[in-house]
Amino acid sequence: MTPILAFDMGLALLVLGVAAWTIAARGTFAAVVGFVAYGLLLALVWARLAAFDIALTEAAIGSGVTGVLLLRAAKLLPYSAAESARSGAPLRIAAGLLCAVVTLGLAAVVLSLPEPAPTLAPQAEASLPATGLGNPVTAVLLAYRAIDTFLEKVVVLLALVGVWSLAADRDWGDAPVLWRTRDHDGALILLAQVLPPVGVVVAIYILWTGADHPGGAFQASAILAAMWMLTMIAGLSRAPRTSAPGLRLTLVAGAAVFLVVGLAGSLVADAFLAYPPGYAKALIIAIEVVMTLSVAVTLALLVAGPPERGGEP
Amino acid sequence: MSVASDIFTALAVSAGAFFFLAGTVGLLRFPDTLSRLHALTKADNLGLGLVVLGLLPWAGGVFGALKLICVWILVQFAGATVAQLIARAARRGGLGS
Numbered sequence: 001m002t003p004i005l006a007f008d009m010g011l012a013l014l015v016l017g018v019a020a021w022t023i024a025a026r027g028t029f030a031a032v033v034g035f036v037a038y039g040l041l042l043a044l045v046w047a048r049l050a051a052f053d054i055a056l057t058e059a060a061i062g063s064g065v066t067g068v069l070l071l072r073a074a075k076l077l078p079y080s081a082a083e084s085a086r087s088g089a090p091l092r093i094a095a096g097l098l099c100a101v102v103t104l105g106l107a108a109v110v111l112s113l114p115e116p117a118p119t120l121a122p123q124a125e126a127s128l129p130a131t132g133l134g135n136p137v138t139a140v141l142l143a144y145r146a147i148d149t150f151l152e153k154v155v156v157l158l159a160l161v162g163v164w165s166l167a168a169d170r171d172w173g174d175a176p177v178l179w180r181t182r183d184h185d186g187a188l189i190l191l192a193q194v195l196p197p198v199g200v201v202v203a204i205y206i207l208w209t210g211a212d213h214p215g216g217a218f219q220a221s222a223i224l225a226a227m228w229m230l231t232m233i234a235g236l237s238r239a240p241r242t243s244a245p246g247l248r249l250t251l252v253a254g255a256a257v258f259l260v261v262g263l264a265g266s267l268v269a270d271a272f273l274a275y276p277p278g279y280a281k282a283l284i285i286a287i288e289v290v291m292t293l294s295v296a297v298t299l300a301l302l303v304a305g306p307p308e309r310g311g312e313p
Numbered sequence: 314m315s316v317a318s319d320i321f322t323a324l325a326v327s328a329g330a331f332f333f334l335a336g337t338v339g340l341l342r343f344p345d346t347l348s349r350l351h352a353l354t355k356a357d358n359l360g361l362g363l364v365v366l367g368l369l370p371w372a373g374g375v376f377g378a379l380k381l382i383c384v385w386i387l388v389q390f391a392g393a394t395v396a397q398l399i400a401r402a403a404r405r406g407g408l409g410s
Contacts, residue, residue: 187397191390198387 008048015041028074035070039063052214053137056206060222061299068229068303076305132281134212141216142284146273150262153255153291156298160251164242167306173243176304184235192234199227207292211281217288217295224296229303242307247297254294258287318370325367332360346403350396357392361385 018041022034039062046055124136124144131143141149167174203223210216231237240247261283262273269276275283336356343349365385372378 185398185401187394191394194390195387 011041011044011048015045028077029071032067032070032074036063036067039067053135053216056214056219060219065222065225065299065303072303072305130277130280131275131284133284135210135214135216137214138210138216138284142287143275143280146258146262150255150258150273153258153294156295156302157251157255160298160302163302164306167308171307171309173241174307174309175239175241176301176306177308178229178232178239178304179235188234189236192230192236196227196231199223199230203227203292203296207288210288211285217292221292221295221299224292225299225303228296228300232300232304239301239304242301250297251294251301254287254291257290261287322367322370325363329360329363329365329367332356332363336360347400350400350403354392354396357388361388 015038018034018038022031022038025031025034039058043055043059043063046052046058121136124140127144128134128136128139131139133139133143203220206215206223207217207220208215210220228237232239242248258273261275265274265276266272333356336352339352339355340349343352362385365381368381369378372381
């Protein structure tokens with residue numbers, strides 16, 4: 001038991017150390033690299049807590065997609081604005097105090113939990129047969145709290161609308177420019193040719209196995225988005241025009257299917273987003289497949305940024 | 314048999330950890346980007362390879378073992394590509410030191 005405890009303590013200290021380093025880092029690029037490492041370490045922590053679904057999501061979305069997003073943002077910042085415009089001491093002290101208060105509050109709440117801690121896990125486990133699923137996390141996301149997941153889809157879409165609204169008027173409807181170079185590296189092109197078939201298979205596997213084992217739509221869509229971004233960065237595929245009807249249809253399809261199934265549920269079953277008995281698993285898988293595609297496209301376009309003219313020849 | 318596979322695992326994983334340690338020391342101590350990259354890719358390559366090799370008896374079947382080997386191959390591929398990209402950027406941008 002002791003080596004495991006030592007490992008956990010080391011991991012916790014490492015997470016705190018990397019977090020402190022990320023805050024203290026002077027350059028934006030260094031801070032983003034620190035954030036990605038922090039996310040990967042956090043995924044290890046979740047895995048140690050046996051929360052494999054959250055570990056996968058943290059690694060894929062928290063660290064991976066968010067990391068690329070932050071790298072893109074850091075690159076777009078003018079060097080002087082990023083490196084020199086540090087906020088004044090009073091603001092930094094206020095932010096630090098606020099963070100400390102939140103941390104202490106959270107610590108107090110966690111430490112004052114009754115023993116055993118309150119949990120809904122037995123109820124989640126007990127209703128599992130009704131959904132036909134084997135993974136309680138997927139059951140929570142797509143059956144018990146499906147409304148939350150539906151609203152999440154809408155929020156991700158709104159985020160993309162926010163990014164697109166940064167485009168200049170004359171660029172509206174054009175394609176985003178993910179990578180400005182015309183001179184693509186041979187090694188990168190090879191990776192972008194060989195990796196996507198593997199990545200697509202892994203994504204389908206993660207989506208399918210999510211019904212019964214750790215995995216699911218979000219992790220799968222992060223992998224799909226990464227594969228698509230890779231081909232765009234290597235110059236093998238072009239970013240689509242943001243005005244293309246097919247693209248916009250794919251973007252809204254996830255939330256739309258969710259909404260249609262939800263409304264049908266209020267007619268056929270007895271509540272919004274209720275599934276008729278016996279069809280729960282089939283409907284959940286159908287929603288997840290469409291949702292995976294929609295979220296993958298949304299994530300990739302979030303990273304690609306607002307449409308710009310001049311990127312396409 | 315069990316003792317033998319335990320010893321094999323301990324030896325292979327320790328050797329893998331040694332390569333990671335050596336790679337990290339190289340990353341911190343070597344004078345220029347290309348040498349640091351060299352140290353780092355050796356750690357990925359041999360270190361992870363030996364760790365995977367040591368864990369194979371614990372993979373619980375042929376499919377588990379194949380998954381571990383796939384992870385190693387994918388890391389190799391990504392690592393080699395990124396090393397190329399960084400080296401090229403370093404040469405072009407004159408980040409030699």
